[in-house]
Amino acid sequence: xxxxxxxxxxxxxNSGKPMLALMEKGVPFDSRYTNMLEFDxxxxxxxxxxxxxxxxxxxxxERVLTESxxxxxxVDQAFDGPALMPEDxxxxxxxxxxxxxxxxxxxxxxxxxxxxxxxxxMVRDRPREELEALIARIPLPExxxxxxxxxFGEFSEEELGESRRRVALGIDLLEEELGxxxxxxxxxxxxxxxxxxxxxxxxxxSHPDLASKDKTPNIMRWLKxxxxxxxxxxxxxxxxxxxxxxxxxxxxxxx
Amino acid sequence: MxxxxxxxxxxxxxxxxSLIALAALFESGLQLETxxxxxxxxxxxxxxxxxxxxALDHSVEGEGPxxxxxxxxxxxxxxxxxxxxEQAGGAxxxxxxxxxxxxxxMWCRQTSERLAPASACLGTFTHAQDRLAAMEAAEFExxxxxxxxxxxxxxxxxxxxxxxDSAQFADSKSKVAQFCExxxxxxxDGRTWLFGGFSIADLVTFAWLxxxxxxxxxxxxxxxxxxxxxxxxxxxxxxxxxxDQARTDDPLQAFAPGPEINRWG
Numbered sequence: 001x002x003x004x005x006x007x008x009x010x011x012x013x014n015s016g017k018p019m020l021a022l023m024e025k026g027v028p029f030d031s032r033y034t035n036m037l038e039f040d041x042x043x044x045x046x047x048x049x050x051x052x053x054x055x056x057x058x059x060x061x062e063r064v065l066t067e068s069x070x071x072x073x074x075v076d077q078a079f080d081g082p083a084l085m086p087e088d089x090x091x092x093x094x095x096x097x098x099x100x101x102x103x104x105x106x107x108x109x110x111x112x113x114x115x116x117x118x119x120x121x122m123v124r125d126r127p128r129e130e131l132e133a134l135i136a137r138i139p140l141p142e143x144x145x146x147x148x149x150x151x152f153g154e155f156s157e158e159e160l161g162e163s164r165r166r167v168a169l170g171i172d173l174l175e176e177e178l179g180x181x182x183x184x185x186x187x188x189x190x191x192x193x194x195x196x197x198x199x200x201x202x203x204x205x206s207h208p209d210l211a212s213k214d215k216t217p218n219i220m221r222w223l224k225x226x227x228x229x230x231x232x233x234x235x236x237x238x239x240x241x242x243x244x245x246x247x248x249x250x251x252x253x254x255x
Numbered sequence: 256m257x258x259x260x261x262x263x264x265x266x267x268x269x270x271x272x273s274l275i276a277l278a279a280l281f282e283s284g285l286q287l288e289t290x291x292x293x294x295x296x297x298x299x300x301x302x303x304x305x306x307x308x309x310a311l312d313h314s315v316e317g318e319g320p321x322x323x324x325x326x327x328x329x330x331x332x333x334x335x336x337x338x339x340x341e342q343a344g345g346a347x348x349x350x351x352x353x354x355x356x357x358x359x360x361m362w363c364r365q366t367s368e369r370l371a372p373a374s375a376c377l378g379t380f381t382h383a384q385d386r387l388a389a390m391e392a393a394e395f396e397x398x399x400x401x402x403x404x405x406x407x408x409x410x411x412x413x414x415x416x417x418x419x420d421s422a423q424f425a426d427s428k429s430k431v432a433q434f435c436e437x438x439x440x441x442x443x444d445g446r447t448w449l450f451g452g453f454s455i456a457d458l459v460t461f462a463w464l465x466x467x468x469x470x471x472x473x474x475x476x477x478x479x480x481x482x483x484x485x486x487x488x489x490x491x492x493x494x495x496x497x498x499d500q501a502r503t504d505d506p507l508q509a510f511a512p513g514p515e516i517n518r519w520g
């Protein structure tokens with residue numbers, strides 16, 4: 001039994017971040033697949049681990065850690081293996097800036113569009129009473145609001161439009177950034193790449209109008225470089241749902 | 256031939272993010288030039304020699320300090336504090352134990368995501384609205400045109416036109432009250448600082464909470480731990496030195512449009 005247990009969903013967005021960071025560091029971990037579409041993260045057994053009901057969560061010895069980016073930073077500091085942050089203080093600043101930009105500004109827009117188009121429709125066919133009961137047991141009020149919108153298709157056109165604006169702008173800014181350096185914020189592969197990659201790896205499939213070899217050559221070169229890392233390939237074998245099929249499509253598109 | 260330009264920290268009045276950056280700089284002992292700018296006059300958009308403006312244009316933090324290094328704008332007060340700490344070779348502002356570091360990071364992130372937008376919402380509508388409302392239309396539009404971020408520009412317009420969302424205002428008051436409770440709870444075991452030694456978490460929490468101690472007095476009342484910690488933090492030489500940079504009578508009331516309130520609620 002490994003000293004680390006990770007509760008995660010698909011190797012995607014927030015769940016994908018600590019999975020990939022652990023793989024890159026070579027840290028063995030016990031995987032606890034927590035199916036977001038079955039609402040495993042709001043069941044009592046998971047709430048006993050993370051009372052906030054968010055995934056991922058990691059147990060290291062007696063310690064319980066939550067929030068994907070902060071878990072990655074812990075993984076990089078607490079374990080041996082290749083450094084996932086550069087030495088230079090300004091490079092470190094730049095990587096932190098990009099991670100916050102993704103976590104707090106661009107990422108929520110990606111997820112709003114994703115929840116509206118995919119997650120909501122995937123859970124919506126259950127009886128209304130069952131959906132209401134599922135919402136009632138979500139601990140965080142903001143998550144309750146988000147799930148309600150996704151389940152019942154209540155995102156307004158205004159907020160979806162704003163999310164589309166942010167996604168388009170964010171892709172432009174990332175394209176510009178990756179024209180300056182081979183990796184996000186620095187010359188070496190880091191937590192910044194792991195963070196951004198987990199929310200952008202499927203852009204050529206999900207947003208072909210915005211990201212493609214012609215429109216965003218810097219992003220595509222970077223995606224290809226990251227796709228082929230052994231740790232990414234290994235992490236993606238842990239996917240179970242339809243997303244696993246998406247990874248194959250993405251690779252076909254990029255190669 | 257002129258040599259490379261030296262870094263300059265441009266900052267607003269010492270409240271919120273500018274207070275964090277200034278105090279962290281003084282904690283680090285780094286010798287940098289600091290220049291005071293008037294954020295509500297749009298002077299952040301008139302900083303000379305910015306060749307890489309990305310972080311200035313798209314900072315999630317809103318109107319915060321800017322460190323200019325070789326043309327690159329470096330923003331976001333928590334990360335500036337980490338930069339100063341690391342550039343100084345470790346000034347003790349970040350816990351060395353990875354788990355305590357994780358705790359501090361989580362605290363700072365929750366402060367940035369929940370307390371800072373709440374504090375900025377209450378602070379700007381209470382202290383900055385009059386000035387923006389009184390500004391000549393042409394002057395306001397001149398500033399607005401320079402704000403690259405459309406969502407930040409909208410927060411400026413909301414403030415000038417006094418478009419207060421009453422639900423957000425109430426929610427902001429509740430978040431401030433929650434943070435007062437959290438600090439009190441965190442200090443309940445008699446510790447001096449939030450996470451062992453004095454850290455960025457103390458600075459960040461102080462910078463966003465202290466300005467509301469009078470206007471949200473009920474949330475601060477009867478909390479001895481919080482009250483003693485606020486006094487301890489305010490007495491720290493780095494914080495005193497930061498507050499001494501003020502050009503106005505009450506720098507803790509000098510708010511400018513800050514981070515947005517989470518779009519998911």
